[in-house]
Amino acid sequence: MTPxxxxxxxxxxxxxxxxxxxxxxxxxxxxxxxxxxxGSGKVVVMTDPxxxxxxxxxxxxxxxxxxxxxxxxxxxxxxxxxxxxxxPDVFRVQAAGLPQYISRKMVKNLQPYFANSKFLxxxxxxxxxxxxxxxxxxxxxxxxxxxxxxWSPDFTLFAYAKAFDDAxxxxxxxxxxxxxxxxxxxxxxxDRKQGGKRVYWGFVHSNNDQWIDRTAMxxxxxxxxxxxxxxxxxxxxxxxxxxxxxxxxxxxxxxEGLQQSPVDPSPNWMGADFNNGQIAILQYGYWFxxxxxxxxxxxxxxxxxxxxxxxxRRDPTxxxxxxxxxxxxxxxxxxxxxxxxxxxxxxxxxRAKSGWGVPGxxxxxxxxxxxxxxxxxxxxxxxxxxxxxxxxLQFNPxxxxxxxxxxxxxxLEPALKGQIxxxxxxxxxxxxxxxxxADGKRIIRS
Amino acid sequence: MTAxxxxxxxxxPRSALWRRRGVRKAATLYLLISPxxxxxxxxxxxxxxxALLMSFxxxxxxxxxxxxxxxxxxxxxxxxxxxxxxxLGRTLVLVVAVVPIGLVVQLSLxxxxxxxxxxxxxxxxxxxxxxxxxxxxxxxxxxxFTDPSGGLLNALIGIASPDVNIRWxxxxxxxxxALFTIWGATGGGMVVFLAGLQGIPAEYREAAMIxxxxxxQVTRFITLPLLTPVIFFNLVIGIIAALQILVQPxxxxxxxxxxxxxxxxxxxxxxxAVHAYITIFVHQLFGYGSALLWLLFLVVVGxxxxxxxxxxxxVFYGVEP
Numbered sequence: 001m002t003p004x005x006x007x008x009x010x011x012x013x014x015x016x017x018x019x020x021x022x023x024x025x026x027x028x029x030x031x032x033x034x035x036x037x038x039g040s041g042k043v044v045v046m047t048d049p050x051x052x053x054x055x056x057x058x059x060x061x062x063x064x065x066x067x068x069x070x071x072x073x074x075x076x077x078x079x080x081x082x083x084x085x086x087x088p089d090v091f092r093v094q095a096a097g098l099p100q101y102i103s104r105k106m107v108k109n110l111q112p113y114f115a116n117s118k119f120l121x122x123x124x125x126x127x128x129x130x131x132x133x134x135x136x137x138x139x140x141x142x143x144x145x146x147x148x149x150x151w152s153p154d155f156t157l158f159a160y161a162k163a164f165d166d167a168x169x170x171x172x173x174x175x176x177x178x179x180x181x182x183x184x185x186x187x188x189x190x191d192r193k194q195g196g197k198r199v200y201w202g203f204v205h206s207n208n209d210q211w212i213d214r215t216a217m218x219x220x221x222x223x224x225x226x227x228x229x230x231x232x233x234x235x236x237x238x239x240x241x242x243x244x245x246x247x248x249x250x251x252x253x254x255x256e257g258l259q260q261s262p263v264d265p266s267p268n269w270m271g272a273d274f275n276n277g278q279i280a281i282l283q284y285g286y287w288f289x290x291x292x293x294x295x296x297x298x299x300x301x302x303x304x305x306x307x308x309x310x311x312x313r314r315d316p317t318x319x320x321x322x323x324x325x326x327x328x329x330x331x332x333x334x335x336x337x338x339x340x341x342x343x344x345x346x347x348x349x350x351r352a353k354s355g356w357g358v359p360g361x362x363x364x365x366x367x368x369x370x371x372x373x374x375x376x377x378x379x380x381x382x383x384x385x386x387x388x389x390x391x392x393l394q395f396n397p398x399x400x401x402x403x404x405x406x407x408x409x410x411x412l413e414p415a416l417k418g419q420i421x422x423x424x425x426x427x428x429x430x431x432x433x434x435x436x437x438a439d440g441k442r443i444i445r446s
Numbered sequence: 447m448t449a450x451x452x453x454x455x456x457x458x459p460r461s462a463l464w465r466r467r468g469v470r471k472a473a474t475l476y477l478l479i480s481p482x483x484x485x486x487x488x489x490x491x492x493x494x495x496x497a498l499l500m501s502f503x504x505x506x507x508x509x510x511x512x513x514x515x516x517x518x519x520x521x522x523x524x525x526x527x528x529x530x531x532x533x534l535g536r537t538l539v540l541v542v543a544v545v546p547i548g549l550v551v552q553l554s555l556x557x558x559x560x561x562x563x564x565x566x567x568x569x570x571x572x573x574x575x576x577x578x579x580x581x582x583x584x585x586x587x588x589x590x591f592t593d594p595s596g597g598l599l600n601a602l603i604g605i606a607s608p609d610v611n612i613r614w615x616x617x618x619x620x621x622x623x624a625l626f627t628i629w630g631a632t633g634g635g636m637v638v639f640l641a642g643l644q645g646i647p648a649e650y651r652e653a654a655m656i657x658x659x660x661x662x663q664v665t666r667f668i669t670l671p672l673l674t675p676v677i678f679f680n681l682v683i684g685i686i687a688a689l690q691i692l693v694q695p696x697x698x699x700x701x702x703x704x705x706x707x708x709x710x711x712x713x714x715x716x717x718x719a720v721h722a723y724i725t726i727f728v729h730q731l732f733g734y735g736s737a738l739l740w741l742l743f744l745v746v747v748g749x750x751x752x753x754x755x756x757x758x759x760x761v762f763y764g765v766e767p
Binding site: 210266 | 615724
């Protein structure tokens, strides 16, 4: 008779197996396996499906005679694909992530391709494309590594007139920019709660703080200052009076309850809150004008120029969303063919006419929509902002695009709850971001 | 023996080794479990080994050319990482809150639904439902449920106290997370308890009741002792699952529901797996993140080992080992 396992042994075995395999999924996440990409005849494009329709794909496939595989854009997936050694041939980026990708040699220098392009002439490129230029140290100078799909002057404001009417405050002029201090004062007047419940947030910005560093950097850049030391080796807030002033300003907006925050969150994204008539002043780019008028806000929405930090006013894009080509692509020419058609072919013209962004090519500017009264008002503001858009933000090449905002959000909650003071809040952010910078520097220099 | 197996047996000559019963049985066993073994090797064992290797390097998930061997530096760093310690502490708090209460709820529901009551199948389905609802949908429901302005919870409290406006996810994030976790896990544990209850012979209970035992005494002295192997199983599974909670606190974080590198849960819900996730995907420290996860694995193994040791005192098996 063969020996039989007892019930206890079976249970012990099952428990041991569970314990042994318990951490497997979470550890395995670091080793996500992805299909082989690139190669002859197929181009893998990682992008946002909202920005790349099935029709776009078919147009590009017809134009290039290539098969295009679309992977949904997601940082976690991108890192996992890189970790697996199979990055997409073309991928969507935003300006904040680009210096890091360039410093780590992850993206291809496209200057030779642009120089020989049929559609994409260097002198026709909108200034926002300078975010894709780098000489290895400075963003905005040197060769091109990618291109914006479209862009917006991103520091413009959208005012909800009803919130102003309810507060008995006049909607600010759409020709004279506010200072940030004036904006703060107005936000306090139009911010409203009733019975402890939110009616209007006064001034909402930075996409749930995801872009808080970009807002701060643009304010500082007006006075030729930065969040970082010149060589990007340190985040400097406490040691820089102007940076401290900007951070305090942004902190106060949250502390005074004018801005959405971890202690006064919204279950929605800020665009939906504006559409629902819950935000008095929203800082968002031109692209948002395509959806700013909901049933609630129609006829009550006014676009305003970007405010100024009382320096040289500037209104660049803070996202510069676009495409780059992976340095590891196995078929760079095929990847470029898709890239070139998307940026300069029919999909680019369709995007220009849609009003979801200022085109990446100056020759397409005239195609932005100007039919409705709101679109005409928006265009007047945008035309005034374009001359102020010829700037770039200098992002840190040693850290990822979420490093600063993650640290900000992590420390803002205990600060707003009074568990730590403002000084400790700043100190924690400096300490965490500087540790991340040190890690990034060590990796790149090793 | 069927004609088919007989024909197969004569189809090809077998070696003496194959004819040996033990070898044949072992080969059949391995053949039958090979799909699982293959899956385990490819999807668990190999990634685990690579993650272990990674934990000794500075790998950033992007460039292999920058990879350098760091020895045990990542592990040493983890021991002095204040965020990791905070996160581990919060995780243990959640484990202590969720596991015992979860077990009591699951067992209580199973005991009730094991009774011959009307509509018991319907109630089993209702209680099991949260277990099969996708976690994203569940989190959305809980966010709406606990929303300070329009949430059902405040509305219910408002019946008794109209001015109440509790910010559940801001002021009591761990309570909401614990309830959400218990709510989501109850169905699975309840079914396992039900299976265990139905495996207890009715004769034991009947004999005790003939001897004059009350229902409470039957549960206390007959049902629960015989159910201890199942309690033990659910306890081990519950602790392991609670130690690894990642998605729920991210989804319950302020702002829009989403799981991505930009999401940061409140400090009280900043759990160990969240810290590892942020370390890997925000700070791009794949090597260090892997070391953090291997340390979590050691904690899991250690706790499991302790539980097995203590189980000798309180778990009663039907068959003596």
